[in-house]
Amino acid sequence: MRYAIRKLVTMILTILMVSLLVFLAFSIIPGDPATQMLGTNATAQKLEALRAQMGLDRPLLIRYLEWVKNFISGDMGISYSYHVPVRQMLYDKLGIMLTLTGLSFLLIVLLSIPLGILTAKYYDRYFAKAFDVLNQLFMAIPPFFIGILITYLFGLLMHLFTPGGFVSYKSDPWGYFLYMLTASFSIALPKAAMSMRLLKNSVLSEAKLDYVRTAYSRGNRTNQVLYRHVLRNALIPVVTFLGMTLADIVAGSIVIEQVFSIPGFGRLLITSISNRDYPVAQAIIVIIAFLVVVINFIVDSLYPLIDPRVKKDEQ
Numbered sequence: 001m002r003y004a005i006r007k008l009v010t011m012i013l014t015i016l017m018v019s020l021l022v023f024l025a026f027s028i029i030p031g032d033p034a035t036q037m038l039g040t041n042a043t044a045q046k047l048e049a050l051r052a053q054m055g056l057d058r059p060l061l062i063r064y065l066e067w068v069k070n071f072i073s074g075d076m077g078i079s080y081s082y083h084v085p086v087r088q089m090l091y092d093k094l095g096i097m098l099t100l101t102g103l104s105f106l107l108i109v110l111l112s113i114p115l116g117i118l119t120a121k122y123y124d125r126y127f128a129k130a131f132d133v134l135n136q137l138f139m140a141i142p143p144f145f146i147g148i149l150i151t152y153l154f155g156l157l158m159h160l161f162t163p164g165g166f167v168s169y170k171s172d173p174w175g176y177f178l179y180m181l182t183a184s185f186s187i188a189l190p191k192a193a194m195s196m197r198l199l200k201n202s203v204l205s206e207a208k209l210d211y212v213r214t215a216y217s218r219g220n221r222t223n224q225v226l227y228r229h230v231l232r233n234a235l236i237p238v239v240t241f242l243g244m245t246l247a248d249i250v251a252g253s254i255v256i257e258q259v260f261s262i263p264g265f266g267r268l269l270i271t272s273i274s275n276r277d278y279p280v281a282q283a284i285i286v287i288i289a290f291l292v293v294v295i296n297f298i299v300d301s302l303y304p305l306i307d308p309r310v311k312k313d314e315q
């Protein structure tokens with residue numbers, strides 16, 4: 001219980017620190033939202049009146065505390081550019097980001113775990129060595145380039161989907177799923193290759209330890225030793241990597257959104273920063289940070305379940 005409480009407190013403090021840094025960053029960077037909205041030819045009186053209306057003339061700490069209070073209650077402010085509630089703007093975008101993240105992570109797990117176990121179990125076979133070559137290849141290619149290759153091969157040559165033809169899940173759920181699945185493969189393939197290699201090496205390292213020889217001496221078969229003993233210990237570094245990977249997908253899918261013309265958080269964040277639309281940009285960054293911190297919290301909470309020794313060390 002103390003382990004979980006300590007991790008929860010750390011998570012809350014981290015989110016508050018991120019929100020403070022984000023708010024400070026957008027408050028001190030060059031560029032005035034009032035000037036952006038009225039133009040450089042606006043009079044000083046109009047600029048001052050607009051700043052007062054937007055609350056930009058109040059002390060920084062007061063503005064931050066009010067922003068945090070409103071954010072917790074679900075009020076993320078009003079967009080400077082679109083003049084609509086930020087929460088309304090982010091609702092559909094959040095669904096797109098979660099779909100892309102969830103599909104990518106699911107593909108990583110489905111590809112890397114079985115193949116990692118298989119190549120570790122038959123590490124001296126030719127097909128396992130062939131997978132090692134493919135691993136090196138996919139790890140060396142960045143996701144955006146894989147996205148370009150997928151777009152060219154399956155979109156332009158094979159016409160399995162229309163490049164740039166994003167469709168909403170409201171109008172075509174199946175087309176939306178297929179389009180997001182295609183983009184998810186671009187993110188998943190390099191990460192799956194890394195995870196597969198990590199799991200294979202971890203299994204092979206565990207297989208050399210004394211407790212494995214003891215398990216064999218008691219008459220256990222290879223599959224029994226692998227799945228009951230070796231795999232549980234070998235999964236610890238893989239779980240850590242998968243947690244980092246999931247957080248990386250949440251924070252790093254912006255480029256893939258641009259490659260596949262997906263109207264998610266990435267495009268909106270870039271547009272908001274360019275237009276000095278700080279309420280939108282701040283909300284997006286804080287939401288992404290919140291998701292990353294929650295993912296890390298969940299991963300930390302899984303350690304005692306996988307390896308009880310972690311819980312004992314923390315007590």
